[in-house]
Structure formats: structure tokens, C-alpha cells
Amino acid sequence: MSYRIGVVDTMFARVDMGKYAVEELNKYGDVDIVRVTVPGMKDLAVACKKLLDGDCDVCLAIAMVGAHKLDEVCAHEANMGIMQAQLMTNKHVLGVFVHEIEADNEKDLYDICVDRATKHARNAYLIVAKPEELTKNAGAGRRQGRADAGRLVVK
Amino acid sequence: MSYRIGVVDTMFARVDMGKYAVEELNKYGDVDIVRVTVPGMKDLAVACKKLLDGDCDVCLAIAMVGAHKLDEVCAHEANMGIMQAQLMTNKHVLGVFVHEIEADNEKDLYDICVDRATKHARNAYLIVAKPEELTKNAGAGRRQGRADAGRLVVK
Amino acid sequence: MSYRIGVVDTMFARVDMGKYAVEELNKYGDVDIVRVTVPGMKDLAVACKKLLDGDCDVCLAIAMVGAHKLDEVCAHEANMGIMQAQLMTNKHVLGVFVHEIEADNEKDLYDICVDRATKHARNAYLIVAKPEELTKNAGAGRRQGRADAGRLVVK
Amino acid sequence: MSYRIGVVDTMFARVDMGKYAVEELNKYGDVDIVRVTVPGMKDLAVACKKLLDGDCDVCLAIAMVGAHKLDEVCAHEANMGIMQAQLMTNKHVLGVFVHEIEADNEKDLYDICVDRATKHARNAYLIVAKPEELTKNAGAGRRQGRADAGRLVVK
Amino acid sequence: MSYRIGVVDTMFARVDMGKYAVEELNKYGDVDIVRVTVPGMKDLAVACKKLLDGDCDVCLAIAMVGAHKLDEVCAHEANMGIMQAQLMTNKHVLGVFVHEIEADNEKDLYDICVDRATKHARNAYLIVAKPEELTKNAGAGRRQGRADAGRLVVK
Numbered sequence: 001m002s003y004r005i006g007v008v009d010t011m012f013a014r015v016d017m018g019k020y021a022v023e024e025l026n027k028y029g030d031v032d033i034v035r036v037t038v039p040g041m042k043d044l045a046v047a048c049k050k051l052l053d054g055d056c057d058v059c060l061a062i063a064m065v066g067a068h069k070l071d072e073v074c075a076h077e078a079n080m081g082i083m084q085a086q087l088m089t090n091k092h093v094l095g096v097f098v099h100e101i102e103a104d105n106e107k108d109l110y111d112i113c114v115d116r117a118t119k120h121a122r123n124a125y126l127i128v129a130k131p132e133e134l135t136k137n138a139g140a141g142r143r144q145g146r147a148d149a150g151r152l153v154v155k
Numbered sequence: 156m157s158y159r160i161g162v163v164d165t166m167f168a169r170v171d172m173g174k175y176a177v178e179e180l181n182k183y184g185d186v187d188i189v190r191v192t193v194p195g196m197k198d199l200a201v202a203c204k205k206l207l208d209g210d211c212d213v214c215l216a217i218a219m220v221g222a223h224k225l226d227e228v229c230a231h232e233a234n235m236g237i238m239q240a241q242l243m244t245n246k247h248v249l250g251v252f253v254h255e256i257e258a259d260n261e262k263d264l265y266d267i268c269v270d271r272a273t274k275h276a277r278n279a280y281l282i283v284a285k286p287e288e289l290t291k292n293a294g295a296g297r298r299q300g301r302a303d304a305g306r307l308v309v310k
Numbered sequence: 311m312s313y314r315i316g317v318v319d320t321m322f323a324r325v326d327m328g329k330y331a332v333e334e335l336n337k338y339g340d341v342d343i344v345r346v347t348v349p350g351m352k353d354l355a356v357a358c359k360k361l362l363d364g365d366c367d368v369c370l371a372i373a374m375v376g377a378h379k380l381d382e383v384c385a386h387e388a389n390m391g392i393m394q395a396q397l398m399t400n401k402h403v404l405g406v407f408v409h410e411i412e413a414d415n416e417k418d419l420y421d422i423c424v425d426r427a428t429k430h431a432r433n434a435y436l437i438v439a440k441p442e443e444l445t446k447n448a449g450a451g452r453r454q455g456r457a458d459a460g461r462l463v464v465k
Numbered sequence: 466m467s468y469r470i471g472v473v474d475t476m477f478a479r480v481d482m483g484k485y486a487v488e489e490l491n492k493y494g495d496v497d498i499v500r501v502t503v504p505g506m507k508d509l510a511v512a513c514k515k516l517l518d519g520d521c522d523v524c525l526a527i528a529m530v531g532a533h534k535l536d537e538v539c540a541h542e543a544n545m546g547i548m549q550a551q552l553m554t555n556k557h558v559l560g561v562f563v564h565e566i567e568a569d570n571e572k573d574l575y576d577i578c579v580d581r582a583t584k585h586a587r588n589a590y591l592i593v594a595k596p597e598e599l600t601k602n603a604g605a606g607r608r609q610g611r612a613d614a615g616r617l618v619v620k
Numbered sequence: 621m622s623y624r625i626g627v628v629d630t631m632f633a634r635v636d637m638g639k640y641a642v643e644e645l646n647k648y649g650d651v652d653i654v655r656v657t658v659p660g661m662k663d664l665a666v667a668c669k670k671l672l673d674g675d676c677d678v679c680l681a682i683a684m685v686g687a688h689k690l691d692e693v694c695a696h697e698a699n700m701g702i703m704q705a706q707l708m709t710n711k712h713v714l715g716v717f718v719h720e721i722e723a724d725n726e727k728d729l730y731d732i733c734v735d736r737a738t739k740h741a742r743n744a745y746l747i748v749a750k751p752e753e754l755t756k757n758a759g760a761g762r763r764q765g766r767a768d769a770g771r772l773v774v775k
Contacts, residue, residue, distance in 0.1 A: 015306070018294065036290070038282070046246070073230075079693075139631075144659070164448050165448070168448075169460065173448050228385075228389075236396070240397060322608070326604030349609070387548055474758050476757040476759075504714065510706065
């Protein structure tokens with residue numbers, strides 16, 4: 001048996017994050033990948049929904065968010081749709097959204113993209129194949145895009 | 156076989172973007188167009204939903220957003236409805252929203268309208284007829300309304 | 311055959327906009343009006359939904375929005391509910407919301423109320439009885455509450 | 466026959482508004498009251514939904530909103546849920562939300578609570594028992610929490 | 621008979637709040653706990669929905685919210701999804717969200733986490749096992765995370 005994972009990304013993004021997600025998922029022997037690309041982030045939710053209504057077990061929804069305030073509103077709308085798609089299908093969609101305002105410069109932006117896409121690809125796999133692996137890290141300050149924050153230690 | 160594409164626009168907008176979308180769609184031999192006009196952008200979602208519940212394969216939802224902050228709230232509500240319409244029908248609606256605050260002047264506003272309507276009309280066609288064309292441009296920085304941003308190149 | 315149009319308004323509003331809507335609708339020979347009043351704008355959505363689940367073909371949802379920021383949040387919630395009611399019933403609800411912050415003074419506020427209620431009553435009729443009339447005005451800069459903005463002319 | 470009215474409030478609020486609502490409802494001979502208390506305002510929507518899916522005809526959803534901006538976001542989420550609960554059940558839920566930022570001082574806050582709970586309890590009764598009473602006050606500037614604003618008179 | 625309570629938390633959080641919730645729930649003799657961990661707060665809603673569609677009677681959705689404005693938007697999206705999950709299942713999900721901006725320092729943040737997780741675990745038990753206990757505290761100014769505010773006393 002293998003897990004079927006949807007990788008849905010956009011033409012709007014300036015980094016091919018889907019490629020990095022696919023590279024990570026290819027490390028696991030029991031994964032089939034379905035890749036779909038849409039114009040922009042507000043098109044992700046229904047694309048994921050169609051895959052999840054089909055035979056995908058989980059999806060990655062991958063987007064880059066511009067720096068204009070209109071882009072932030074779009075990201076919110078996209079995320080609300082992705083939330084809904086999950087509730088309608090009872091399956092997870094892990095959002096891999098990278099916001100330009102997170103990054104210090106283009107190099108930093110690129111690095112965040114690669115790190116987040118890779119780590120969330122792994123999370124998508126674990127959430128369907130080995131959910132107990134996630135529980136071991138409950139409250140552990142795990143981050144995608146940057147280094148982990150770690151557990152809060154208070155004296 | 157032909158693809159049935161809904162072009163839904165408003166009386167509120169000051170540019171007949173629907174016309175430009177129709178002109179683009181008419182370039183393809185296998186497209187039937189259904190055109191509907193509603194008063195304002197908050198009326199787009201249900202109009203699209205009705206077309207998609209009928210025999211349309213995909214819709215364009217076309218609007219111009221005024222510069223007042225109330226207009227921005229309306230645009231957000233309209234987009235949330237369009238998001239929902241897609242999830243309820245498992246079909247795409249490409250939003251062609253042009254915001255006055257995007258433009259430097261009226262000429263610029265007009266140009267954005269034409270460019271965005273035309274390019275998204277093409278996207279609407281591709282998403283149902285040739286989805287693999289979109290995947291070729293994953294992460295390629297494609298834009299509608301302005302020139303493409305292109306892929307991020309980091310040394 | 312006649313069209314059945316719901317006119318739903320509030321006790322909160324300070325102008326009886328429903329009356330002006332009814333006056334306009336009474337000009338058409340083939341309209342039956344159902345009038346319902348609720349306490350405030352957040353009660354409009356379910357009132358419209360009940361009418362549309364019944365035998366109304368379209369509704370007007372009429373409200374006045376106070377100037378406090380809490381009123382604006384309420385208006386957003388009301389509009390999101392109205393959006394949802396439309397998508398659940400596949401019928402239009404035209405929102406006739408007048409915001410105090412739109413107006414220069416009380417006289418101006420009153421005039422906006424009358425103009426918007428009257429024009430949207432006509433739109434509600436056209437949307438079910440003569441939708442092709444709306445298409446003639448696609449992108450024509452039609453406004454309710456103020457004078458039309460007109461088409462954008464760029465040299 | 467009697468009307469069944471749900472009174473749903475929170476442990477978070479600092480005034481027992483539910484008590485005032487019940488006192489008002491007890492003035493009517495044909496009302497049965499079902500009282501439910503939840504921890505905070507975001508728990509109101511599903512509590513109302515359960516009552517309306519049962520045999521309640523209408524609900525009051527009663528909450529006090531703190532002055533922190535996080536409290537305002539919670540209130541918005543709570544209200545969106547209440548909106549949804551109404552649309553899913555085709556029954557009214559009257560929101561009795563009192564925001565600390567509305568009040569000048571603690572005495573004022575208390576008075577708003579009592580006034581709003583009492584008047585909306587009456588509205589809840591009227592909306593199911595005598596809806597025509599509400600229509601008489603269409604556009605009459607009725608307020609809950611403060612004195613009525615009255616109709617706008619323009620010379 | 622025993623009550624089945626879902627404890628759903630994240631790897632993103634820096635405090636293992638789920639552990640404190642479980643400790644509290646273990647004090648009650650008639651509780652079975654199902655623990656699930658997801659990557660981040662936007663993954664909580666569908667995880668809860670799946671448990672509630674299964675045999676859980678109520679869920680705790682536990683998250684820590686970072687200090688960046690993007691984190692606040694995520695929290696809002698997460699909460700809207702949790703709201704929806706409740707309405708779709710007619711069961712309660714108590715949100716245990718701790719925002720970094722609530723705390724004065726890391727020690728304070730830790731204390732809020734423990735207090736809120738513990739008290740809401742108790743609330744989750746009461747809401748299904750002894751709802752009348754909650755009604756005794758209607759309008760009593762109960763807080764989770766900080767000391768109770770208490771009832772408002774006005775002279």
C-alpha cells in the first residue's frame with residue numbers, strides 16, 4: 001500500500017517550491033505524488049479539494065505571498081478556503097505559504113521557501129503514514145522555514 | 156467537444172473587462188461562452204455558482220474595486236463568496252479583480268484591466284483544456300495585470 | 311406569472327428605506343412583495359434565507375451602518391451571512407447597506423438611502439425579470455446611492 | 466402552544482445578563498426557557514445550534530467582550546459562528562454582545578448589559594410570536610443598550 | 621459509561637500544554653483521552669473534526685500563537701475552522717490558544733499556558749459531564765490563563 005500525496009502550487013510564486021516538496025517525498029518508498037499547478041493562491045483550495053475528493057490522502061498547498069497589503073488579504077482568503085476544503089473532506093492540507101515580508105532579502109526568501117517546502121513535505125508524509133512521530137514533538141517549538149525555536153525553558 | 160466558460164462581470168466597473176475576456180476566449184476553437192452581468196462584485200459569487208451548477212466548466216468573475224476602504228471590505232466579501240462557490244461545485248472560478256489602488260492613473264488602471272482580463276481568460280481556458288500547460292510555469296513568477304515577475308534567481 | 315421579491319430591513323436603521331424599495335417595486339406590474347423587518351443587520355441573512363427557501367425569487371437586504379468601528383465589523387458579518395445565504399439557495403440577495411461614514415451630513419445620508427434603495431429595488435427586479443438589461447450596462451460605472459461614475463475614457 | 470426560547474450565556478462575562486433576559490421572557494405567558502452556559506463567547510454558536518436543532522424556536526447568545534484587541538477578534542469569530550448557526554437551522558439567534566469599549570465606566574457597562582439583554586429578550590419573543598410588531602418599527606432607529614436614536618428627520 | 625475527550629495540540633508550540641490538559645483530565649474517573657498532534661494551529665480544525673466525527677464527545681484544540689502579525693492572522697483562520705468544525709458536528713471544541721503578546725515575559729507565558737490548559741481541560745469535562753456546573757458560574761467573570769475577573773459590582 002502507498003500514500004497518495006497532492007502537491008499543488010502556483011504560477012505566481014517565484015520559486016519552484018513544488019519541486020523541493022517532490023524531492024523530499026521521493027525519499028519515501030511508499031508515496032505516490034500527484035502534481036497540479038494553478039494560476040494563483042486563491043485557486044489552491046478547490047484544486048486541493050478535487051484531489052482529496054479523489055484518492056489523495058493529504059495535500060500540500062504551496063504559495064508565495066507578495067508584499068502588497070492586497071496580497072496579504074488574498075493569502076487570508078486562500079487560507080480560509082483551504083481550511084474549508086479540509087473540513088469538507090476530513091483530510092489534511094498543509095499550507096506552505098511564504099510571505100515576502102518574512103524575508104530580509106531575496107536569498108533569505110529563497111532559503112525560507114526551500115526549508116518550508118521540504119519540512120512540510122515530510123510533515124505531510126508523517127501525518128498520514130506515522131502520526132505518532134508528530135506527537136513526540138508536541139510543544140517542541142518546531143518551525144518550517146526557519147530553524148526550530150525549541151521548547152521554552154523557564155527557571 | 157467544447158468547453159463552456161462563464162464570463163460574469165458587473166455594472167459597477169468602469170471598464171468593460173468582460174469584452175476583453177470574450178475576445179481572448181474567441182481565439183480558441185472549442186469554447187462556448189455564457190455571459191452574465193450583475194450589479195456589483197458581491198453579486199458575482201452566486202451568479203458563478205448558478206453557472207457552475209449548470210453546465211459551465213469554469214468561470215471568470217470580473218470586478219473593479221473602488222479606492223474607499225469600504226470597497227476593499229466588499230472585495231474581501233466577494234472573494235470569500237467566490238472561494239465558497241468553488242468548493243461547493245468543485246470547479247474553478249478565476250477572479251479578475253482590479254483595485255483602483257493598484258494603479259498610478261486612469262490610463263494605468265485601464266491597461267491593468269485589459270491585461271488581467273485577457274491573461275486570466277487564457278488561464279481559464281488552460282485550466283480546463285490543457286492543465287499541463289500551467290504546470291510548466293510552476294514557480295515562474297507569472298503575473299496578470301502587469302508584466303511577469305519571473306523566477307527568483309539567487310547567486 | 312409574477313416575480314416574488316423579499317424586502318427585508320431593520321429597526322436599527324434611521325430611514326425607512328424599505329418603504330422606498332416597495333414604492334419602486336410597485337411600479338412594475340408583475341411583482342409580489344413580501345416585507346419582513348428584523349432588529350439589526352446581523353439578523354438579515356437568515357430572514358432572507360427563509361424567504362428564498364420559500365417562494366421568493368430574490369431579496370433586498372436593507373441596513374444602515376453606524377459610524378463606530380464595531381458597526382463596521384457587524385456590517386462585515388452581516389454581509390458574509392448574506393453571501394452564504396445566496397450560495398445556499400442559488401438566488402440573489404442585493405445588499406442595500408448605507409454607511410454613516412459615506413455621508414457628509416444627515417441630509418446627504420438621507421439622500422443616499424433613498425437613491426440606493428430605489429436603484430437596487432430596480433436591480434432586484436431586473437435580475438430576475440430582465441437580466442439582459444444588466445448586461446447592456448456591463449462596465450458602465452453604474453452606482454447606487456450616488457450618481458453614476460460612468461465608463462472610464464482614456465485617450 | 467408556547468414558544469421555546471434558548472438563553473445561552475458565558476462564564477467569562479462579568480454581569481449575569483442571562484438573568485435579565487429570563488426575567489423579561491417570564492413576563493410573557495406563552496414562553497418556555499432553556500438556559501445553557503458555556504465558558505466563553507466562541508462556545509456560544511454550537512450551543513445555540515444544538516438548541517435550534519432541538520426544539521427551540523429562537524436563541525439569545527449573550528456575551529461580554531473584553532477591551533483587548535484579541536477579545537475583539539474572538540467576538541468576530543463568535544459572531545461568524547452564530548451567523549452560520551442561523552443559516553444552518555433557518556432560525557434566528559439574537560446576539561447580545563456588550564463590548565467593554567462601548568462603556569464610559571463600570572456603571573455604564575452594567576447599564577448597557579441590562580438594557581441590551583432586556584430589549585433583545587423582548588425582540589426574540591416578538592420575532593417568533595408577533596413579527597408584525599417589528600415591521601411597525603422599520604427604520605425607526607431602535608437601539609438596544611442605549612436609548613433609541615429615532616428616525617432621521619431632514620428638513 | 622465514560623466520556624471521550626480529544627486533546628489536539630501542535631509541534632509549533634513551545635510548551636507541552638497537551639501534557640497539562642491530560643494531567644487534569646486524568647483526575648476524573650470517567651474519561652478516555654485521545655491525543656493527536658499536528659504541525660501547526662491551522663491543522664487543528666480538521667484533526668478535531670475527525671475525532672468528533674468519530675467517537676469523541678468534545679475536543680481541546682491547543683496552540684501557541686507567535687508575536688508576528690502573520691501569526692495572529694493564522695490564529696484567526698485556525699479559530700474560524702474550529703468554529704466550523706463544531707457547527708458541522710454539533711459538539712464543542714474548547715480553544716486553548718495562548719498568544720505571545722499576552723505575556724510580559726517567558727515565565728509569564730509559561731504560567732498562562734499551564735493555567736489555561738488545565739482550566740479548559742476541566743471545562744471540557746464539565747461541558748459534557750456536568751453542564752449544570754457551568755450555569756452556576758454564568759456571568760461570574762471566570763478566566764483561563766489568568767486569575768478570575770469576578771462579577772462586576774456596581775454601587
